[in-house]
Amino acid sequence: NAGVTQTPKFRVLKTGQSMTLLCAQDMNHEYMYWYRQDPGMGLRLIHYSVGEGTTAKGEVPDGYNVSRLKKQNFLLGLESAAPSQTSVYFCASSYTGTGRSEQYFGPGTRLTVT
Amino acid sequence: KNQVEQSPQSLIILEGKNCTLQCNYTVSPFSNLRWYKQDTGRGPVSLTIMTFSENTKSNGRYTATLDADTKQSSLHITASQLSDSASYICVVRHQNNAGNMLTFGGGTRLMVKP
Numbered sequence: 001n002a003g004v005t006q007t008p009k010f011r012v013l014k015t016g017q018s019m020t021l022l023c024a025q026d027m028n029h030e031y032m033y034w035y036r037q038d039p040g041m042g043l044r045l046i047h048y049s050v051g052e053g054t055t056a057k058g059e060v061p062d063g064y065n066v067s068r069l070k071k072q073n074f075l076l077g078l079e080s081a082a083p084s085q086t087s088v089y090f091c092a093s094s095y096t097g098t099g100r101s102e103q104y105f106g107p108g109t110r111l112t113v114t
Numbered sequence: 115k116n117q118v119e120q121s122p123q124s125l126i127i128l129e130g131k132n133c134t135l136q137c138n139y140t141v142s143p144f145s146n147l148r149w150y151k152q153d154t155g156r157g158p159v160s161l162t163i164m165t166f167s168e169n170t171k172s173n174g175r176y177t178a179t180l181d182a183d184t185k186q187s188s189l190h191i192t193a194s195q196l197s198d199s200a201s202y203i204c205v206v207r208h209q210n211n212a213g214n215m216l217t218f219g220g221g222t223r224l225m226v227k228p
Contacts, residue, residue, distance in 0.1 A: 099145070
């Protein structure tokens with residue numbers, strides 16, 4: 001099993017450009033998450049999904065949109081990138097969203113907005 | 115406010131030595147606490163998980179402790195190896211109006227030198 005994969009690994013955008021980050025998991029997990037990780041700070045939840053066709057806002061959702069059209073994929077979109085969105089983005093998935101359910105993380109996407 | 119604070123921010127030790135990383139949290143109500151290891155350029159990987167009633171959990175050379183009364187946890191690494199060089203992240207699961215949530219600490223960056 002590949003686990004959780006993310007595409008692309010690196011990306012440089014200019015302010016105002018748009019892009020989509022793709023996350024895929026092959027563990028048949030119901031829950032999927034998008035986080036951002038900034039230096040010296042803990043991971044912060046952007047959006048999450050509790051199943052195919054559902055999405056919900058996390059702690060820092062502004063400037064991002066998501067879609068979960070297929071159970072195995074979770075897309076994160078930036079419609080108009082800003083320098084404040086320079087970060088490392090991690091996707092994660094879990095079987096459930098409660099209790100001891102472990103979140104499995106992808107390798108991350110490093111995004112720079114100039 | 116739910117917070118997870120880790121100390122030290124960074125640590126350098128010699129190969130073969132032991133070290134202890136600290137995690138203090140103000141999250142409530144508490145569900146469980148997990149330690150993750152994050153290698154440079156990779157996503158976090160779970161090391162241990164502890165619930166309210168568990169105060170020690172081992173995974174090879176890693177031993178985590180939890181004191182739910184003082185809201186403190188520690189991760190002890192025995193006989194460190196070069197491959198232990200990584201960031202170690204303390205994550206607390208709790209409940210809020212939106213359901214189960216995770217709060218991440220900022221991590222301790224450990225460097226093991228030969």
